[in-house]
Every structure is written in C-alpha cells, then in structure tokens.
Amino acid sequence: QMLAYHLNDEIDLSSRRSGFIDDSVRWMQDRFELSGNSRVIDFGCGPGLYTSRFARLGAEVHGIDFSPRSIAYAREDAKRQSLEVTYIEADYLDHLCEGRFDLVTLIMCDYCALSPAQRATMLAKFERHLSDKGRIVLDVYSLRAFAGKEEGLLCEKNQLNGFWSGNPYFGIVASFKYDDEQVSLDKYVIVEKDRQWEVYNWLQYFTPETLEQEARAAGLEVENVYGDVAGSPYVSDATEFAVVLKRA
Structure with missing residues (x-):
C-alpha cells in the first residue's frame, strides 16, 4: 500500500x-x-x-x-x-x-x-x-510536534484504511513518549486471521x-x-x- x-x-x-x-x-x-x-x-x-x-x-x-x-x-x-x-x-x-x-x-x-x-x-x-x-x-x-504527541492505545479494524495489508486485519498501536530524549514510539501490532507482526516507528524531534x-x-x-x-x-x-x- x-x-x-x-x-x-x-x-x-x-x-x-x-x-x-x-x-x-x-x-x-x-x-x-x-x-x-x-x-x-x-x-x-x-x-x-x-x-x-x-x-x-x-x-x-x-x-x-x-x-x-x-x-x-x-x-x-x-x-x-x-x-x-x-x-x-x-x-x-x-x-x-x-x-x-x-x-x-x-x-x-x-x-x-x-x-x-x-x-x-x-x-x-x-x-x-x-x-x-x-x-x-x-x-x-x-518540539511543538513532540508536545502535541499523546500517549495512548488504539485498536482499529483495517487501521489506516488498509495500509498494513490487503487482507482484513486489526491494527493495535501503543504510543509512548520519552521526554528526556525527545523521542516518540508508535508500536504497531498487526493481527490477521492466520498471522501477526509488529512494527516499531521511532521518531526523534x-x-x-x-x-x-x-x-x-x-x-x-x-x-x-x-x-x-x-x-x-x-x-x-x-x-x-x-x-x-x-x-x-
């Protein structure tokens, strides 16, 4: 995608x-x-x-x-x-x-x-x-983008409009902030019927x-x-x- x-x-x-x-x-x-x-x-x-x-x-x-x-x-x-x-x-x-x-x-x-x-x-x-x-x-x-970043947990069916797979899936994303390092992490868990995998998106600000x-x-x-x-x-x-x- x-x-x-x-x-x-x-x-x-x-x-x-x-x-x-x-x-x-x-x-x-x-x-x-x-x-x-x-x-x-x-x-x-x-x-x-x-x-x-x-x-x-x-x-x-x-x-x-x-x-x-x-x-x-x-x-x-x-x-x-x-x-x-x-x-x-x-x-x-x-x-x-x-x-x-x-x-x-x-x-x-x-x-x-x-x-x-x-x-x-x-x-x-x-x-x-x-x-x-x-x-x-x-x-x-x-750092303004970092300030606007929020920690949280979200689960959606076909998250990001099917970005992760052409098959039906559930996408779970856990968002974390590390204030001292000015770094954020979005940890994605993509769950399909017969498999799942993880993606770690780190960002430095x-x-x-x-x-x-x-x-x-x-x-x-x-x-x-x-x-x-x-x-x-x-x-x-x-x-x-x-x-x-x-x-x-």
Whole structure:
C-alpha cells in the first residue's frame, strides 16, 4: 500500500501534495541555481516525485529507495516522460554512492526516523559526497510536534484504511513518549486471521540547535533554517522545519 499512499495527492502521509512539490522544486532551483550542470541525489526518493521534477530542469539526477515497487514505478515514469534518472533500489544507509553532488535531499522528515548512529552515518555520507559548493536539504519534526504527541492505545479494524495489508486485519498501536530524549514510539501490532507482526516507528524531534549539534559532529553546519522544504519562513511554534546544511 505504500506506493498508493505516495501517489495519493489528497493526503500528506507518505509524500507531499503535488502543488507543494512543485513549489519546493522551484524554490530549490532558484536557491541552489540548479541547471543542466548540476548533480542532484534524493535519498528515500519513493516513486520519483522530486527526482522527475529535478530531471526536467536538466540536472543529472540520482534517486535511492529500498522499495522495489516505488523504484519500478519511478523508472517506468521516467521512461514515459523521456527523462534520464539513475534509480537505485537499495537501503540508503548501506549504499555506497559515487561522485559528488551539488544538492543532496532527504525529505518528508525521514531523518527523524533514524537512530542516532544512523543519523551520524547519513550526515557523514552527505558530507563525503558534497561538491565544493554543495548543499543538503532536509526537514524534521519540531518540539511543538513532540508536545502535541499523546500517549495512548488504539485498536482499529483495517487501521489506516488498509495500509498494513490487503487482507482484513486489526491494527493495535501503543504510543509512548520519552521526554528526556525527545523521542516518540508508535508500536504497531498487526493481527490477521492466520498471522501477526509488529512494527516499531521511532521518531526523534529537534530544535534548530540540536540539529546543528548533530551536523557539526559530521563536519557540517546549518546555513539556513526554513519553515519547510519550499523555503517558507521559519516559525518557532510550527510542527516541522527544514534546514540547508553545508560543509563547516
């Protein structure tokens, strides 16, 4: 069901709406002067909603995602549009990239779902593959989002509109907060008639200052803080914010 959620323009669950993505790419084109000479890589590219737009600018574009269905869709979509995009089906934590890039993106708050060690790995990878004037764009959940998160227990039939399975199931989610670490956990138990499994969704929440600390540990620094990856002004009490990182 993940691919369907990526492509559903009515919700912002797995991907942003198309209008926002258009605004976001236009902003990045202007902000980073993207052109036919630019090299761009999108980590967690999904079905290519950003990468296809970057490619239409003439940039050399790479996209990495672990989902076979999303990558297959992205490749077919690029073929339909006669776009040249290099798609890589891989776990971006393990994949060894080649070359340097003028723009590195990690969008939809993917950074928040990584452990501290994984975030350090990704930032080191980003720093290693930046061109001399390269920049990184990523977005994260803020402490306002953490404050709005509530602990609780919920059980629903076909939870999240059938997201977890094409078969009938009950979804149980237990939500926990860890105030000292500013981390939340949604533990899902998915129960079908003949099987069940668990999913642990951890999220780290940030301030610009705590994100700056992690960036500096990887040899990076925050150049700008924005409200989102479309360049909106930063608002301190919003639930998300975005940063542009560069080499320190």
